[in-house]
Amino acid sequence: MAQKPSIPKGTRDFSPSEVAKRNFIFDTVKKHFKTFGFQPIETPSFENSSTLMGKYGDEGDRLIFKILNSGDFISKVDDVTYSSKDSKSLTPKISEKALRYDLTVPFARYVVMHQNEIDFPFKRYQIQPVWRADRPQKGRFREFFQCDADVVGANSLLQEVEFIQLYDAVFADLGLSGVNIKLNNRKILAGIAEVIGAKHLLIDFTVALDKLDKIGEEGVKKEMLSKGISEASIEKAAPLFTLSGTNLEQLQSLKTLLSNSEEGTKGVEELTFIIESITTLGLQSASLSIDVTLARGLNYYTGAIFEVSAPEGVKMGSIGGGGRYDDLTGVFGLKDVSGVGISFGLDRIYLVLEELNLFPEAIDQSLDVLCLNFGDKEALAALKLITQLRASGIKADLYPSNTKMQKQFKYANNRKVPFVILLGDSELENNSFVVKNMEEGSQKEYSLKKIEDFINYLS
Amino acid sequence: MAQKPSIPKGTRDFSPSEVAKRNFIFDTVKKHFKTFGFQPIETPSFENSSTLMGKYGDEGDRLIFKILNSGDFISKVDDVTYSSKDSKSLTPKISEKALRYDLTVPFARYVVMHQNEIDFPFKRYQIQPVWRADRPQKGRFREFFQCDADVVGANSLLQEVEFIQLYDAVFADLGLSGVNIKLNNRKILAGIAEVIGAKHLLIDFTVALDKLDKIGEEGVKKEMLSKGISEASIEKAAPLFTLSGTNLEQLQSLKTLLSNSEEGTKGVEELTFIIESITTLGLQSASLSIDVTLARGLNYYTGAIFEVSAPEGVKMGSIGGGGRYDDLTGVFGLKDVSGVGISFGLDRIYLVLEELNLFPEAIDQSLDVLCLNFGDKEALAALKLITQLRASGIKADLYPSNTKMQKQFKYANNRKVPFVILLGDSELENNSFVVKNMEEGSQKEYSLKKIEDFINYLS
Secondary structure, eight states, rough: OOOOOOTTTTTTOOOOHEEEEEHHHHHHHHHHHHHHTEEEOOOSSSEEEEHTTTTHHHHHHHSOOOOOOSSSSSGGSSSHHHHHTHHHHHHHOOOOEEEOOOOEEEEEEHEEEEEEEEOSSEEEEEEEEEEEOOOTTBBBOSEEEEEEEEEEEEOHHHHEEEEEEEEHHHHHHHTTTTTTTEEHHHHHHHHHHTTTTOGGGGGHHHHHTTEEEEEHHHHHHHHHHHHTTHHHHHHTTGGGGGGSSSSHHHHHHHHHHHHHHHHHHHHHHHHHHHHHHHHHOOOOOOOOETTTTOSSTTTTTSSEEEEEEEOOOOOOOEEEEEEEOOSSGGGGGOOSSSSEEEEEEEHHHHHHHHTTTSSSSSGGGOSSSEEOOHHHHHHHHHHHHEEEEEEEEEEEEEESSSOHHHHHHHHHHTTOSEEEEEEHHHHHHTTTTEEEEETTTEEEEEEEHHHHHHHHHHH | OOOOOOOOOHHHHHHHHHHHHHHHHHHHHHHHHHTTOEOOBBOOSSSEEHHHSSSEEEEEEEOOOOEEEEGGGGGGSOOHHHHHHHHHHHHHHHEEEEEEEOOOHHHHHHHHHHHTTTOOSSEEEEEEEEEEEOOOOOTOOOOEEEEEEEESOOOTTTTHHHHHHHHHHHHHHTOOTTOEEEEEEEEEEHHHEEEHHHHGHHHHHHHHHHTHHHHHHHHHHHHHHHHHHHHHHHHTTTTGGGSSSHHHHHHHHHHTTTTTOHHHHHHHHHHHHHHHHHHHHHHOOOHHHHHOTSSSTTOOOOSSEEEEOOTTTTTOOOEEEEESSSSSGGTTTOOOOEEEEEEEEEHHHHHHHHHHHOOOOOGGGOSSEEEEOOOOHHHHHHHOOOOOOTTOOOOOOSSOOOOOOHHHHHHHHHHSSOOOOOOOHHHHTTTTTEEETTTTEEEEEEGGGGHHHHHHOOO
């Protein structure tokens, strides 16, 4: 019995046109990664489980795809564990490898393993798929590409400045103007928690603040209260909800608010440096704005925090994000390596470009020229012509069988071929070929001895 | 305790220089795939186990990496199976997904699932990793890329002709001249088995014949005898061991030998058409030769069989192979779809290019220009200059900290940067920058107002 085929939920097939569009984004991002001095690395799809487990919290551990050991894996399980019939204790006995969950932990592992070959500061980019056993839903997949650039071993804030420029360069090149790069600093969040007397509740405080967009000022205050942050503390944080003016004006307000916090003051200084540098250097089309509510994986970041939102009017979550994190590699035994990095959200950028109709028009034109097939002898002559076209970089093909003209033209139309070549017996006699412009319907005859005339016309 | 990190056996990290070299091969192959009219698709890394299991024989089933079900997977195992403590019966109960083992089965699955969107004939290429739980050894990995091009829905032998041209175009472009494309046809092998009276022993016959290179004529005959092929049959096959002359002369001998086999005669006709067409069209640098010992996965192929060997003098197995197979998609319910395809052996091609020193010299030059860092003010001016260089597509970077010149120059040397820019306080005063040519040791001063002079010099 033939199987009716399907693919696992949360995974996708990509058609030629989808691959072309995805590659358009990847290629653009890569081009700028390279001009900014980043170098590519690639790591294996699966890592030893010990490399991944425990690095993403309990939720992460649960969502990591585990690979079953090969061979007679059950014979290696001791009887006590086996008789417990407990998935959690059984898993490490029957699975030693797991699929990559993100690119950051494998990168940290890479840096530690290859530290003697690497010239620090090391600017690396990595574009590879990751896998998460998340519940699939609209826009969330179990296999998706991450697209990361990080610098390790450089403490200078110029790195943060460069990442803002990099976001701007990529989105400008993609034709996506009007993205907003939001900027915050963990030190500012910590400083605020400190000056309002809620230092021990930093995480609760920032998680609530992060929701300002969604639940409004009252909602945020309510959540803070429910987490044990006092009315008095919340009152002290009031200036956060009314921050306004330019970035530098907002920083001025924050400076006043945070004057009693050393850490907070440091955060304001850092953001001021970044904002002033970007003002000097200028951006092509993105805007840059301070956003003190921005937290992202706060436990992770120790300095700057970035997030990019799509142009106004496009309903889409963030299309990129990142920040600075100290001690990237400590867990693998290499201390005091600071990192800072950003990522591009491929799937969402794809949807935004699609919605705004920003993909180049000819992006899924996979064939420049199709030669029709009039029979063996003519086909061989056509293949000779095609061989020369291909050698000039022209995407050319021969319809493989001598079938009805109507069917061959239909195929040409379906594949959106702009030029169809007719090389039948009369042309063969004349040593010529006829080119039909499929959009205009016009025809022109060329000599087989001067194929370059047609090649020049095409280029 | 910090972990000492490692990666699973049979997997690899790729350094920036290795990624650059691998991409050089991929990009070259892709360029020609495209000019030959192939379109890219991508399929998920894991498939439902039912899609993969049973498609590659028992050995294949064993080597497929299975993914453990998420959550409390054990609770779904019935008591009878669980108490058997048998890995083989337990596997399908705790694992429903498996990592791709090759690109052909997922492609067949894709064609069937998307048959209504596809314009046949469909020429697709696919370059993605596959995974096999094979014992790792020199040149054999548990994760490696396959690089395939196939045509489905076209019976014409012109496809075979084009694949030979495609091999030639790619290897010529890689600078790898002198590869030998070996060509056979299953119908010829079947015809020989038929005329020598060993039709029922076709597989044993061809498996033995395939070893001629390694064990010599006597070895082959001995193996055939041991498999039950009679002395008389082996005697009749003698002409195979003395085939000589040009391809067309060999085909003439085969024609005589196979005159009593309809299938064999068909095979000779097919090869004759292919050889004559290629003779008419010409090849750039590859040679094409009939090789009746060539079998590869014979059970799989039904017509032409290809294999490419590295230039003489390079010790390396085949660097590519393929053939025609009928009924690619039958197992998934779509009958009568003939396919023909080839693949490129990336890892081996890499080793051959490395051995022959054929990678472009500047392939791992990841930076064109490095600006040294003389302090905050100078660094910001340098970043302004760098921003303009990058916008012109130049790979430029700023050393991130104001550290000792010696250290900065050492970094430039390690990264093989051809030009180092000095922009210190005196240059800043002069509104200029100094470019040092690292190979020649020479220096030249440019005006910050005429950066294009330097850009033009570089390009």
